[in-house]
Amino acid sequence: MAYKSLELFAGAGGLALGLEQAGFEHIGLIEFDKYAAETLRYNRPTWNVLCEDVEVVANRDLEKEFDVKKGELDLLSGGAPCQSFSYAGKRLGLEDIRGTMFYHYATFLMKLQPKMFLFENVKGLLTHDGGKTYETILNIFEDEGYKTVYKVLNAWDYGVAQKRERLITVGIRNDLSNKISYSFPQKHKYKPVLRDVLQDVPNSECAKYSKSKEAIFALVPPSGYWKHIDPVIAKEYMKKCWDMGGGRTGILRRLSYDEPSLTVLTTPQMKQTERCHPEENRPFSIRENARIQSFPDEWEFKGNISAKYKQIGNAVPCNLAKEIGISIISKLKEVEENMYDLDFISQENFEKHVANTIKEYKDVLKSIDITKFNRNIIDPIKLLFDKNVFRTSFEEIIDIELHRQRDKSNNNSIGYFHQNIFKYINNCTVPKQGWDVIVKIxxxxxxYVEMKNKHNTMNSSSAQKTYLQMQNQILHSPNDICYLVEVISKCSRNISWGCSVNHNHLEDERIRKVSIDKFYEIVTGDKDAFCKLCMQLPKTIEKLISNSNDLSVQQDTVVDGLKNINPDMLKALYLLAFNTYEGFNSLG
Structure with missing residues (x-):
């Protein structure tokens, strides 16, 4: 199953690609930068990429825009640029931050109410404006109905050859937060270094240093920086920075193949944050930076060289995004699994009842021999037509007939399931005789309930008999109600049942025809109770059957028995059905 996501501030697609690899299907990506949007469209032509101002999109009917109903979107993702808010000494709400980038993210959250959201940002957001900015963001997430957890994750811990920290905030909608709790992905034991990711890198554009800077970098060893060269040369290069104090380890920094990269930046030539190639006197190339950010080689970046460096430097590493995506999907799966929890019957009693129903099948699973096969006398002429019209063999037609006979017997087992489950539901009893179910709320x-598997299983005589039984009940107890409950009904309904008895049409509001879903709603108070039961049932059956060793269909002997009568299968069928008829004895 593909989980639906919508991404804001999508950039060149690092987060989106990682989430796709985790199992998300993007219904929309919004990115204002034309080169980044072009990158997205080029690499994923099927993605719905909107190169627009997020504020403009936020003001539209988002359900219509992205063809998703409020509450159905699985994930809203993205990270708004960090901006200060004006406080005036009060807790801010959504309207107080109107006009900021985060306001638009929160607007999407308010309008679409996704099950979960992923909000990523720089680590510095935690301390931005003394922590007030992030505090306001968390408060607004809470106001919009979400429980949040956050953590600073280092990409190096998740299969990325780069020390890059991002603040990750994950939100779960309040109505789901009591069913699941989110945990951030476990760190990987193995941490890659540049040597692991910079093998056989495709050729690509690369920024250059000036000749003088190249000459100075030639003096810097791997893992070294300005302190590892002649102080006179370093001082001349650093100029005013020399007297500023502090480590300033980003100046004249050469990386090593045996370490992870420092954070990949949007511009490769800034003096304060230089990252020189481990062996060559140059910055990392476009494709090298993309490798460090864990982009696949086939992911192409559009625009000029500056635009490409900017797109890569702004991206969330794909591998980090994938790990977060996998952890979010695991929680969305839990939501699905817990969505159909049955609160009107204990799990123990539900499993007990399903197990008892499965036991009802055991007789059906027994081997069928030729005597049992012909108990009701089969029709060989029908089987002959079936064989030829459906262009199959007698063996296959007989197998279908055996399945039909078993299926006919199964109806009693299913009737047992539908009736006897009410033994375990409050206010219900299942008498040993008489009414199928009695409900005393x-x-x-x-x-008083008479239950039928299908709406068309009652002939006229049976319907009259049942109706008169119900009429007699309400005549003796005027406050009582009688239901004819249909498991397979024409539609969901709770209507008065009119019946023709001795050519007279009888109808009373206290005698009703009720579909099984409506009956469950009346008994449990939950309109979705029967749906929840149906969704829980396959998992329970699978669990019980996988633990059972005696639920296999035994080998039938019908075909062998027919061959013993006559090697010609048609003659054998004729002799089985018509052995007392004139003329058929000669076939033997």
């Missing part, structure tokens, strides 16, 4: 009329 405090301060409510008693309900």
């Amino acid at each position: 405090p301060n409510e009329p008693i309900i």
